[in-house]
Amino acid sequence: METKEQKNIAECPVAYALNLIGGKWHFQIIWALYKKPVQRYNELKRRVDGITNMMLSQSLKELEQYGLVTRIQYPEIPPRVEYSLTEEGRALTPIISELARWGVKQMAARKDS
Amino acid sequence: METKEQKNIAECPVAYALNLIGGKWHFQIIWALYKKPVQRYNELKRRVDGITNMMLSQSLKELEQYGLVTRIQYPEIPPRVEYSLTEEGRALTPIISELARWGVKQMAARKDS
DNA sequence: CAGGATCCACAGCGATACTG
C-alpha cells in the first residue's frame, strides 16, 4: 500500500479526515448520535435510513477504532449495546452542521441541474 | 439508477454536499484556489500534489458545473485559462478549514494506530 | 498550454443468509 494516496493522507489533514469519516454512512451515523446521544444498535439502524446491518456494524467499528464513538456492551440476555459520541466525535458535529447548511443552499440554488 | 442512494442525496443535505464535493481531489483543488485565488491550469496542477491531468480537468469541470469554480478562457495562442472560486465555492472554505483543524488534532491524538 | 480518450484496477458498497 505505498501509493501516492498514502502521502496525501499523511500530509493533508483534510484528506486524513475524509479518510476517517468520508465513508458513505459515517456522517449520518454521527449525526444520528448527535440528535440522540445514546442509542442502541437497532435504534440506530432504524434512524439511519436504508443502512444495512453490515454497513452499520462496519462503520461503527471503524468509528470506535478512530475514537469517535464509544461502545458499551452490557453482559445481559438479551444483549444490549449502547453507542454514543466521544468528545472528538462531538467536535465534528458543528462541521457537519455547516456542511448541511451549505448543502441546503446548494439544493435550493440549483433545483435544476 | 433508482437506488436508495438517490433518496439519501435528495433528502440529506450532507449526502448531497458530499456528492458534489466528496471526490478525491475536490477539496484540495478548492483549497488551492483559496490560497491563491486565480490560477492557471498547470499552476493548479503543480500545487495539487500528485494529481493527474485527467483528474484535474475532470474535477474542474464538475466544480464548474456545480457553480463552485469559475473558468475563464482567453482566446490566445498559447491558450490561457484561469480558474477561481465563486461565492459559493468560497463559502466552503471555512468548512474545509475546520475540517483541516479537526484532522490535525486527530493526527496528533493518534500518531500510533 | 490546456486538456481529451481509452483502458484497467481495485476498494467500497450492497444483498442475502447465518450465528452467539
Place this chain on the structure above:
DNA sequence: CAGTATCGCTGTGGATCCTG
C-alpha cells in the same frame, strides 16, 4: 438483540498516450 460471512457488482480513480 446485535452482530458476521460470503460473494459480487459498480463506480471511482489512475497510467498512459493523444490533440487543438
